[in-house]
Amino acid sequence: MSEYNQDGITRDVLDAFAKTPDPRLRELMTALVKHLHAFAREVDLKPEEWLAGLNFLNATGQISTDKRPEFILLSDTLGLSMMVVALAQARASQAKGATEATEATVEGPFYWAGAPDVELGSDIANGATGEPTFYMGRVTDCDGQPLAGALLDVWSGDGHGKYDVQLSSEPSMQARGRFRTDAQGRYWFWSIRPNYYPIPDDGPVGDMMRATERSIYRPGHLHLQVSAPGHVTLTTQLFVGGSPYIDADAVFGKRDSLVVDFETHPPGKAIDGREMRVPYHSASFDVRLAPATA
Amino acid sequence: MSEYNQDGITRDVLDAFAKTPDPRLRELMTALVKHLHAFAREVDLKPEEWLAGLNFLNATGQISTDKRPEFILLSDTLGLSMMVVALAQARASQAKGATEATEATVEGPFYWAGAPDVELGSDIANGATGEPTFYMGRVTDCDGQPLAGALLDVWSGDGHGKYDVQLSSEPSMQARGRFRTDAQGRYWFWSIRPNYYPIPDDGPVGDMMRATERSIYRPGHLHLQVSAPGHVTLTTQLFVGGSPYIDADAVFGKRDSLVVDFETHPPGKAIDGREMRVPYHSASFDVRLAPATA
Numbered sequence: 001m002s003e004y005n006q007d008g009i010t011r012d013v014l015d016a017f018a019k020t021p022d023p024r025l026r027e028l029m030t031a032l033v034k035h036l037h038a039f040a041r042e043v044d045l046k047p048e049e050w051l052a053g054l055n056f057l058n059a060t061g062q063i064s065t066d067k068r069p070e071f072i073l074l075s076d077t078l079g080l081s082m083m084v085v086a087l088a089q090a091r092a093s094q095a096k097g098a099t100e101a102t103e104a105t106v107e108g109p110f111y112w113a114g115a116p117d118v119e120l121g122s123d124i125a126n127g128a129t130g131e132p133t134f135y136m137g138r139v140t141d142c143d144g145q146p147l148a149g150a151l152l153d154v155w156s157g158d159g160h161g162k163y164d165v166q167l168s169s170e171p172s173m174q175a176r177g178r179f180r181t182d183a184q185g186r187y188w189f190w191s192i193r194p195n196y197y198p199i200p201d202d203g204p205v206g207d208m209m210r211a212t213e214r215s216i217y218r219p220g221h222l223h224l225q226v227s228a229p230g231h232v233t234l235t236t237q238l239f240v241g242g243s244p245y246i247d248a249d250a251v252f253g254k255r256d257s258l259v260v261d262f263e264t265h266p267p268g269k270a271i272d273g274r275e276m277r278v279p280y281h282s283a284s285f286d287v288r289l290a291p292a293t294a
Numbered sequence: 295m296s297e298y299n300q301d302g303i304t305r306d307v308l309d310a311f312a313k314t315p316d317p318r319l320r321e322l323m324t325a326l327v328k329h330l331h332a333f334a335r336e337v338d339l340k341p342e343e344w345l346a347g348l349n350f351l352n353a354t355g356q357i358s359t360d361k362r363p364e365f366i367l368l369s370d371t372l373g374l375s376m377m378v379v380a381l382a383q384a385r386a387s388q389a390k391g392a393t394e395a396t397e398a399t400v401e402g403p404f405y406w407a408g409a410p411d412v413e414l415g416s417d418i419a420n421g422a423t424g425e426p427t428f429y430m431g432r433v434t435d436c437d438g439q440p441l442a443g444a445l446l447d448v449w450s451g452d453g454h455g456k457y458d459v460q461l462s463s464e465p466s467m468q469a470r471g472r473f474r475t476d477a478q479g480r481y482w483f484w485s486i487r488p489n490y491y492p493i494p495d496d497g498p499v500g501d502m503m504r505a506t507e508r509s510i511y512r513p514g515h516l517h518l519q520v521s522a523p524g525h526v527t528l529t530t531q532l533f534v535g536g537s538p539y540i541d542a543d544a545v546f547g548k549r550d551s552l553v554v555d556f557e558t559h560p561p562g563k564a565i566d567g568r569e570m571r572v573p574y575h576s577a578s579f580d581v582r583l584a585p586a587t588a
Contacts, residue, residue, distance in 0.1 A: 009380055012546055019508070020506040035336075045377075050374070069352070078327060083303050083339075215310075
């Protein structure tokens with residue numbers, strides 16, 4: 001019964017978890033043990049590799065703070081975060097018509113609740129450096145019906161790839177804002193064109209990226225969280241078409257359907273009538289929300 | 295190419311690791327990503343479960359110190375440590391005859407290098423509380439030929455399940471010693487009968503054990519590391535037959551072949567001639583070492 005050949009070990013561990021009262025926790029631990037043991041067997045894991053792995057996890061925990069969640073970064077760079085997002089969207093899309101909804105992607109670590117509510121057409125850059133960009137689009141349901149009063153919560157880094165919270169220990173909000181769509185479901189605002197940037201690479205995850213010769217960069221992107229009554233709240237990103245690293249996102253958040261062409265314009269009167277004395281870009285991005293299930 | 299359906303995510307992550315220069319690291323990361331993603335898909339991992347898992351790993355790193363390696367405890371309680379031991383022994387046993395070698399098990403966290411070299415027949419208890427026990431056996435190769443001068447490094451907790459290092463911040467060694475076998479490969483010494491004890495349960499691993507209603511105890515056992523020139527060094531444990539929790543070792547280290555019957559004797563002249571004024575036990579355990587490969 002307790003013979004410890006390799007299969008026997010796995011069986012004994014599964015037996016030990018079999019009495020877990022909560023059925024979901026039991027399911028999670030059972031699957032975790034199966035895959036963990038299968039991994040070790042498949043690679044014939046050596047003691048020194050096992051220890052290196054545990055030391056890596058330990059260092060990941062030790063370097064972490066509230067402001068630096070290194071395990072989330074590890075999850076991001078292993079594609080696990082994106083997998084969890086995709087699974088959640090797959091569940092939501094079981095609702096009728098939801099397969100036509102805009103694709104979700106990872107939220108990232110830079111969301112800051114409480115961005116100012118501003119008028120449509122406002123410039124939310126608030127001093128963020130970068131090339132001016134006019135953003136516009138419509139929020140609809142999956143049948144293309146406009147959603148009036150939908151809430152857009154928008155945030156991005158600046159034209160140098162830095163977020164406000166990275167620029168100062170007491171930052172003021174830049175390139176962040178909340179809008180409500182008009183009666184036709186439309187939104188429009190000004191900000192800057194976000195640039196690509198590196199993920200934090202001075203910790204264990206950075207060591208992993210170097211040892212595996214992976215790129216540490218994320219392509220330029222603008223974050224959106226879009227919500228409307230009766231619909232599934234969408235957390236996604238709009239990616240800057242042609243950005244460096246557009247096909248090598250270090251956290252696997254980029255989806256082809258979210259890449260937007262940024263059109264460049266000479267100085268002059270912009271689409272909303274604003275007089276621009278410098279060249280600027282425009283980007284159009286429509287959002288389709290899935291119906292909430294009852 | 296970068297379509298982010300769930301299979302697409304896994305493929306993209308594997309592609310990202312494909313350029314890893316070191317072939318073994320590439321193999322490890324590839325298998326890790328496959329199993330990690332397969333786990334998430336299999337259980338349809340929810341965002342709040344994902345976050346709870348990352349918070350658990352983070353807490354495991356944060357509580358860890360040199361003296362409290364919580365990730366090793368986690369590995370132990372998930373049976374991964376024992377799996378790595380079993381895989382190592384399977385590799386060693388590919389040498390001719392090695393399948394007859396004594397089974398290995400986990401080293402545990404309480405090894406203390408530099409235990410005193412003592413004469414055969416010594417009492418190594420050195421003040422450790424517990425019932426006196428006479429240990430004896432032979433060290434041979436896999437053909438049963440005695441190995442003279444084999445080194446045994448022995449350590450255990452006491453009769454209350456405590457190791458010396460747990461009893462004081464500046465402990466002196468108790469229930470630890472190193473011997474060399476005599477010309478017939480024999481060893482014998484006195485110590486105490488080790489008792490069962492709980493693993494540290496005031497951290498994340500303890501939380502896991504409670505949530506899954508698992509036993510946190512290890513059955514009584516004595517650690518041995520046995521080495522001889524030309525042979526694979528063996529790290530194993532001798533388990534006290536009939537100990538509480540003998541069939542529920544929290545770290546899955548117990549093997550049936552390592553369980554030893556502790557015979558109880560009335561006061562009187564012991565096997566080695568020592569006059570015992572209290573009841574005592576005796577335990578006999580032979581060790582067979584695998585030949586080292588060239």
